[in-house]
Amino acid sequence: MSMPYRVLLSVGTGVFAAVPAALAAPATMDVTVTIPQLKVAEYHKPYVAIWVEKAGAPAKTVAVWYDHDMKANEGTKWLRDVRQWWRASGRSLKFPANGITGATRAPGPQKISFTRAQLGATAPGDYVLVIEAAREVGGRELLRIPFTWPAKAGAGGRAAGKTELGAVSVSFR
Amino acid sequence: MKKRFLGFAAVAALSVLAVSPASAHRQWMMPSSTVLSGDDVWVTVDAAVSNDLFYFEHQPLRLDGMKAWAPDGTEVPIENKATGRYRSTFDVHLTQQGTYRIASIADALMGSYDLNGKTERLPRGTTAANLAERIPAGATNVKTAEANNRNELFVTVGEPTTTLFKPTGKGIELVPVTHPNDLVAGEAATFQFLLDGKPAADLPVTIIPGGIRYRDQLGQMDLKTGADGKVEVTWPEPGLYWVNVTTPQPGGGEEGAPPPIARRASYVTTLEVLAP
DSSP: OHHHHHHHHHTTOGGGGGOGGGTSOOOEEEEEEEEOOOOOSSOOOOEEEEEEEETTEEEEEEEEESOTTSGGGGGGGGGGGSHHHHHHTGGGSOSSOTTTEEOOOOSEEEEEEEEHHHHTOOSSEEEEEEEEEEOTTSOEEEEEEEEEESOOSEEEEEEEOSSSOOEEEEEEO | OHHHHHHHHHHHHHHHHHHSTTOOOEEEEEESOSEEOSSSEEEEEEEEEESSTTOOOSEEOOOTTEEEEOTTSOEEOOEEEEEOSSOEEEEEEEOSSEEEEEEEEEEEEEEEEEETTEEEEOOTTOOTTTHHHHSOTTOEEEEEEEEEEEEEEEEEESSOOOGGGOOOSSSEEEEESSOTTOOBTTSEEEEEEEETTEEOTTOEEEEEESOGGGOSSOOOEEEEOOTTSEEEEEOSSSEEEEEEEEOOOOOOOSTTOOOOOOOEEEEEEEEEEBOO
């Protein structure tokens, strides 16, 4: 971490010297997705898909939380209920997808991090992180958080759901 | 291929009448899903003939001519068939990824002949294969016209494919410009209709949203194919839509005189439009 700091100092950007963290170009996006606690008679943890959109490029799925460990891959049957994601990207994937799919998550703030390469954000430009949740015997909700790359270190965008998602925020480091 | 169609046309010909434009009743199929995920899933289809869409309340659709094809073109079985008083139902096991076709295709011959100074109609169930035996000796002035009826559904597991859309060149067929399993409310979709393999210009296309029973207005959309056989529709809301394309028929002549025998073709499909 000290290397880029020194390099940048040497080109004379002394103004930033007080906040060295800002000097390193962020390489990672940290995402916090809050799964809301719901008072319902029958609760199942939601299926959640997270993907990245960029104008003119195919959507890129970065995470899918679903019932990945059912026998005979049966949990895939409800993936289509995460319907915007299914159309944008899901239907062209194979499940389980290495490095993308994982178990459903419990209510509370859930953290997940992506590298710039994972996000498919290698080219500078405007992107949107999309988070969609669909719950068995429940509803569906989708949130969008625009971001640009290169990103500034620190807090990025945030959005708040009303039904199936709580607060969702991104930050860069 | 041709031979197989004719083989079941005789039994399927009964259903031809159900969809004829003279009848107010609508022939329809209602799938349990059209957009699916998973490696080993099923679709259940209800099939009936009724006024209201999609409520089985009049006659079942006969399943004799029902067939299904997997995305790779192989025919797959129609399973768990049952026909009740008001509807038929069956399942198709979807083990491949891609778009399946489920269709009831009926090709029949309509027509007339003169015998002993009287004009007689060809009986129901006449096909090109059995025409000779259905015309009595001594009949003259034999007139026939083809009647092709297709009632079909598309369902897709995973990514939509178009391998099954190669036209047969018979009757009215749908060619996707927009894939029929990729429809979303508020978006426009374009389909091309062919008649005997050629773009069908100026054909009336009727689209009716399901759920008729619980609203006052039918909500019918009356469209027409362009010179290229294409029609564009913007889906007002999510749900199932019944789509019917029928060749216009000549009206009756003088009082009591039967309308002239004309070639007829009819197409029915049910499309599912998803919420955005």
